[in-house]
Amino acid sequence: MNEPAIALRALTRRFGSLVAVDRVDLSIGAGAIFGLRGTNGAGKTTVMKMLATLLAPTSGTALVAGYDILHQPVDVRRHIGYVSQMLSADGELSGRENLLVPAKLYRIPRSERARRMREALHFMDLEGVADRLVRHYSGGMVRRLEIAQAMLHRPPVLFLDEPTVGLDPAARHGVWQRIRQLRDENGTTILMTTHDMDEAETLCEELAFMHLGTLVAQGTPAGLKARQGSGATLDDVFIALTGASIREREDFRNVARVRKTFSRIE
Amino acid sequence: MSPVSARPSAVSSRIARTADALAQAGAVAEADLRKLRHDPWEPVMRMVQPALWLLIFGQVLARTRGIPTGGVSYVAFLAPGILAQRVLFVAIFYGVSLIWERDLGIVNKYLVSPAPRAALVLGRALASGVRGISQAAVVYVLAAWLGVPVRWTVGAVAGVVLMVMLGAAVFSTFSLIVACIVKTRERFMGIGQVLTMPLFFASDAIYPVALMPGWLQGVAACNPLTYQVDALRSLVVGNVPGSSGLALDFGIQVAALALLTGVATRLYPRIVD
Numbered sequence: 001m002n003e004p005a006i007a008l009r010a011l012t013r014r015f016g017s018l019v020a021v022d023r024v025d026l027s028i029g030a031g032a033i034f035g036l037r038g039t040n041g042a043g044k045t046t047v048m049k050m051l052a053t054l055l056a057p058t059s060g061t062a063l064v065a066g067y068d069i070l071h072q073p074v075d076v077r078r079h080i081g082y083v084s085q086m087l088s089a090d091g092e093l094s095g096r097e098n099l100l101v102p103a104k105l106y107r108i109p110r111s112e113r114a115r116r117m118r119e120a121l122h123f124m125d126l127e128g129v130a131d132r133l134v135r136h137y138s139g140g141m142v143r144r145l146e147i148a149q150a151m152l153h154r155p156p157v158l159f160l161d162e163p164t165v166g167l168d169p170a171a172r173h174g175v176w177q178r179i180r181q182l183r184d185e186n187g188t189t190i191l192m193t194t195h196d197m198d199e200a201e202t203l204c205e206e207l208a209f210m211h212l213g214t215l216v217a218q219g220t221p222a223g224l225k226a227r228q229g230s231g232a233t234l235d236d237v238f239i240a241l242t243g244a245s246i247r248e249r250e251d252f253r254n255v256a257r258v259r260k261t262f263s264r265i266e
Numbered sequence: 267m268s269p270v271s272a273r274p275s276a277v278s279s280r281i282a283r284t285a286d287a288l289a290q291a292g293a294v295a296e297a298d299l300r301k302l303r304h305d306p307w308e309p310v311m312r313m314v315q316p317a318l319w320l321l322i323f324g325q326v327l328a329r330t331r332g333i334p335t336g337g338v339s340y341v342a343f344l345a346p347g348i349l350a351q352r353v354l355f356v357a358i359f360y361g362v363s364l365i366w367e368r369d370l371g372i373v374n375k376y377l378v379s380p381a382p383r384a385a386l387v388l389g390r391a392l393a394s395g396v397r398g399i400s401q402a403a404v405v406y407v408l409a410a411w412l413g414v415p416v417r418w419t420v421g422a423v424a425g426v427v428l429m430v431m432l433g434a435a436v437f438s439t440f441s442l443i444v445a446c447i448v449k450t451r452e453r454f455m456g457i458g459q460v461l462t463m464p465l466f467f468a469s470d471a472i473y474p475v476a477l478m479p480g481w482l483q484g485v486a487a488c489n490p491l492t493y494q495v496d497a498l499r500s501l502v503v504g505n506v507p508g509s510s511g512l513a514l515d516f517g518i519q520v521a522a523l524a525l526l527t528g529v530a531t532r533l534y535p536r537i538v539d
Binding site: 049052053054055074077078080081082084085086087088090091092093097100101102104105106107133149 | 286289290292293294296297300301304305367369370371372374375376377378379380381382535538539
């Protein structure tokens, strides 16, 4: 069997007395588009931050692209791209400058730099606005730019935290199309979190549901629906798995951050 | 591979890693400085404060003739102090940009890159240093206009540039540490206000250390700003009675920067917790 691109082993993170992620085991095959769904505060973002080496696990570990997040964090960083939930491209810089900074940070050789930046702008359909300040971009353009930033060094693994939150349908489809194309052309393994049923259904080949820090179900969208009964939607599955015991774990800071992302899009 | 041949390759890989880290620090600084280019009004706005200190405070206090300035006019004595003050004030609030960028998710991008944390910290110090130089230019022009006999030798100007960059790096890295500890803009601004005035008054920026009460002289001796002012005064106008000497002045900045960078490197990833 092929080595999984991402393998979580009893990955756990506590914040004080709160167990945000509780002994999660999960394997994600190379080249998959894998979706993580769950209630707010279920631990999706925490999982992703640990895999991206932004947050240290309390216990357990994970392998990303074959490297251990605890013992080989720099190797992990070399082999991943990460796009956070927030619209994080730098609004005070142009699109091109937003690519130049990571190109230098990842030490892409000077001879390659211009070509890769040009290709990325072309791929994301941002050539016409490359020299405009990003604060004048639409939400969809910012997201495409951010994915381009995260892919500039051609990582085999890409983490996307709610990549289409707050985007209009056309912009959403634009982002989906690019994500699919990235995987098809480069074999990139993509792990994404999502709240959106459409996104989970049309984009993700496999899904895992998280609830209160644990993994409660895993499978293909079709398989998960079939388990719930005929005519069931993924939202039905979601509610069946989590609805009965929804506890609000979202804190003020979290809500404020999501709202801020929205206000930057609009 | 035999140990004999392994040795030079270990050395060369260390050199390559250091070169990478320096280039990465340069990329962090470049990102910050490119923003400055998109917003050219910022340095212009920052001309107002030093102008007020030199034109109003300096001119009025010069008339009292109560401050022993070692044979130069009070405005000549004050100009290097105000230069150091401007560098301090700009650098000490630099950490707020880290909190701001953390809130926007930009810091995450740097932290998921393979750049060593020390390179991220030094890159910001470098950017702060370059910002400091624009302040130096303003103070030089104002001082020359007010008739201060500014030394224009290459050595003196290069020394000023170096000290301004080091001074800005020291206080911006200190500011970064504060930002990593307090984590919110409101708390940071409160602490920034509380820190700047004591640092400023417990230095020889606007009066010689010799005029201070004993306890304050002790504080001033531990304040990097005192040594920045001392060096700048020697370099800009020369002739400073009781100078601690340029070697000590620069040595203290380098030591402070090394110490602060070490601490900031450890704390930096905590900003996103």
